Amino acid sequence: MSTLNELTLAGAISGMKNKDFSSRELTQTHLDAIADADALNAFLVTTKEAALNMADASDVRRARGDVGPLDGIPLGIKDLFCTKGTRTTAGSKILGEFTPTYESTVSANLWRDGAVMLGKLNMDEFAMGSSNENSAFGPVVNPWRAKGKTQKLVPGGSSGGSAAAVTAGLCLGATATDTGGSIRQPASFTGTVGIKPTYGRCSRWGIVAFASSLDQAGPITRTVKDAAIMLGSMAGYDPKDSTSIKAEVPDFAASCTRSLKGLRIGVPKEYRVEGMPAEIEKLWADGMNWLRAEGCEIVDVSLPHTKYALPAYYIIAPAEASSNLARYDGMRYGVRVDGTDLTETYEKSRGQGFGEEVRRRIMIGAYVLSAGFYDAYYIRAQKVRARIAEDFKNVFERCDALLTPTAPSAAFGIGSRLNDPVQMYLNDIFTVTANLAGLPGISVPAALDSSGLPLGLQVIGKALDEETCFAIGGALERAADFNAKPDKWW
Amino acid sequence: MSVDAKTVRKIAHLARIEVAEERLAPLADELNGILHWIEQLNEVDVEGIAPMASVEDVSTPVRKDVVSIDNTREDVLANAPRTEEGFFVMPKAVE
Numbered sequence: 001m002s003t004l005n006e007l008t009l010a011g012a013i014s015g016m017k018n019k020d021f022s023s024r025e026l027t028q029t030h031l032d033a034i035a036d037a038d039a040l041n042a043f044l045v046t047t048k049e050a051a052l053n054m055a056d057a058s059d060v061r062r063a064r065g066d067v068g069p070l071d072g073i074p075l076g077i078k079d080l081f082c083t084k085g086t087r088t089t090a091g092s093k094i095l096g097e098f099t100p101t102y103e104s105t106v107s108a109n110l111w112r113d114g115a116v117m118l119g120k121l122n123m124d125e126f127a128m129g130s131s132n133e134n135s136a137f138g139p140v141v142n143p144w145r146a147k148g149k150t151q152k153l154v155p156g157g158s159s160g161g162s163a164a165a166v167t168a169g170l171c172l173g174a175t176a177t178d179t180g181g182s183i184r185q186p187a188s189f190t191g192t193v194g195i196k197p198t199y200g201r202c203s204r205w206g207i208v209a210f211a212s213s214l215d216q217a218g219p220i221t222r223t224v225k226d227a228a229i230m231l232g233s234m235a236g237y238d239p240k241d242s243t244s245i246k247a248e249v250p251d252f253a254a255s256c257t258r259s260l261k262g263l264r265i266g267v268p269k270e271y272r273v274e275g276m277p278a279e280i281e282k283l284w285a286d287g288m289n290w291l292r293a294e295g296c297e298i299v300d301v302s303l304p305h306t307k308y309a310l311p312a313y314y315i316i317a318p319a320e321a322s323s324n325l326a327r328y329d330g331m332r333y334g335v336r337v338d339g340t341d342l343t344e345t346y347e348k349s350r351g352q353g354f355g356e357e358v359r360r361r362i363m364i365g366a367y368v369l370s371a372g373f374y375d376a377y378y379i380r381a382q383k384v385r386a387r388i389a390e391d392f393k394n395v396f397e398r399c400d401a402l403l404t405p406t407a408p409s410a411a412f413g414i415g416s417r418l419n420d421p422v423q424m425y426l427n428d429i430f431t432v433t434a435n436l437a438g439l440p441g442i443s444v445p446a447a448l449d450s451s452g453l454p455l456g457l458q459v460i461g462k463a464l465d466e467e468t469c470f471a472i473g474g475a476l477e478r479a480a481d482f483n484a485k486p487d488k489w490w
Numbered sequence: 491m492s493v494d495a496k497t498v499r500k501i502a503h504l505a506r507i508e509v510a511e512e513r514l515a516p517l518a519d520e521l522n523g524i525l526h527w528i529e530q531l532n533e534v535d536v537e538g539i540a541p542m543a544s545v546e547d548v549s550t551p552v553r554k555d556v557v558s559i560d561n562t563r564e565d566v567l568a569n570a571p572r573t574e575e576g577f578f579v580m581p582k583a584v585e
Contacts, residue, residue, distance in 0.1 A: 101565035199545050213544050242550055311528045322505060331580045333569035342581040351508030359507055364524060366505040382541030384534050389542060422527050438545025
């Protein structure tokens with residue numbers, strides 16, 4: 001039984017179908033693995049009793065022959081998703097012991113399909129960060145270490161707990177969210193698969209809001225097919241989210257093995273950034289060759305406004321955040337720190353409740369939205385965003401999808417990049433464009449670098465064409481034959 | 491454009507975030523680092539471009555105009571720091 005947590009999600013589904021093991025056994029194995037992984041700091045809460053109850057209920061359903069697509073599969077939930085009766089913190093102190101009285105649509109969809117909740121996963125506070133060092137509950141540690149080294153590495157962020165838990169065998173899959181790269185960059189840093197679907201594919205209802213025009217939920221898993229299965233359950237129209245898209249959810253899993261013959265794959269020249277490690281350049285070239293071998297044509301394309309994507313993002317996202325996070329005033333939920341009057345109570349509650357990076361972004365947001373600066377910063381950034389979306393529209397007339405690296409580096413040391421916010425922001429240079437344009441993007445583990453750390457390749461697709469992302473992602477996965485796992489040290 | 495300690499104090503107040511006096515100047519430096527980096531957006535030709543607030547080209551859907559009684563008072567108050575007889579309790583807001 002000790003290897004049940006090394007299965008793929010798809011493998012676990014067939015194992016239960018063949019009666020090789022029960023959901024209870026599968027769930028208990030994962031709970032044991034979580035109990036043994038405190039050193040990773042991936043789980044903030046383990047819902048042990050509820051997990052076993054859900055597993056038992058799944059086993060009863062299976063005995064009756066009445067199973068959903070994810071029946072009995074133990075999953076981790078990023079602590080940004082509201083879970084009824086289970087504390088939800090968004091990685092922040094300001095929410096205190098906030099215990100939602102409702103369930104997010106995405107997690108409700110997973111339970112509807114039979115999945116089992118193991119607990120809530122650590123993350124950067126309010127999903128703001130690229131290293132998980134901004135969590136009020138301490139950083140998540142990447143299960144991966146460089147060959148022969150013991151230095152603790154970051155798992156990426158903001159969905160660092162999700163990515164670390166999936167890599168370390170603490171859950172078969174995890175929910176995550178991506179506002180500028182928070183699913184794909186941690187997937188790349190941990191040798192896992194992560195997809196941010198088209199904006200509007202997954203309901204945002206019940207997900208703690210960061211930047212509403214960019215936030216999107218998606219899964220982190222061990223394989224492309226697992227991600228397809230999980231996204232199939234998470235996605236779907238929801239009348240409670242006015243930006244949720246009224247579109248059928250296709251059979252994503254079926255698209256993973258689709259032929260790529262005749263597809264045109266764009267390679268944007270602006271993604272060859274200065275200082276990118278040669279190993280990442282080489283991996284990118286390998287990826288092109290793998291896709292050529294599948295019958296794809298590689299075409300050089302240009303996305304001329306790429307370099308402006310991150311600066312535009314760091315106006316738009318903080319502006320939206322400063323508005324969304326105005327709700328944390330210590331009055332209706334969360335922590336209140338009393339002052340001498342109402343204003344001082346607000347200022348103390350927020351000053352002490354929010355962490356450093358969140359305070360910084362709220363202030364940037366308040367500044368760019370303030371009188372006299374609104375047009376120069378905020379409106380200009382929204383115009384640049386339109387330019388970026390237009391770039392994608394133009395290239396997708398010439399190709400079916402884009403192939404890029406996911407991140408400009410492998411995982412780095414905890415504490416090594418904290419001094420310069422802008423250097424930290426550059427982690428998202430290849431991922432943030434898909435958020436600004438609302439497009440689906442998948443990261444697939446494709447190689448280990450010379451120090452033994454995973455690197456990912458990213459496929460960006462047209463809006464609502466996750467299927468092509470899964471098809472290309474599946475081909476990259478087969479060609480790369482990536483099956484490395486971190487040595488257990490924790 | 492760059493901000494000084496006085497401007498940071500104003501922004502912090504707008505955002506209702508308490509900042510200690512000795513943190514104002516270092517915070518101004520941090521914010522200026524970010525703001526200077528952002529200023530490269532001035533290089534982009536945005537003449538005649540409409541600002542983009544959403545990637546979706548649809549109008550906001552309208553729900554049916556019907557009365558609904560949820561009766562969720564207990565749920566709404568469940569996480570409040572202070573309540574009394576079914577109300578939120580907060581500091582005096584109007585003098």
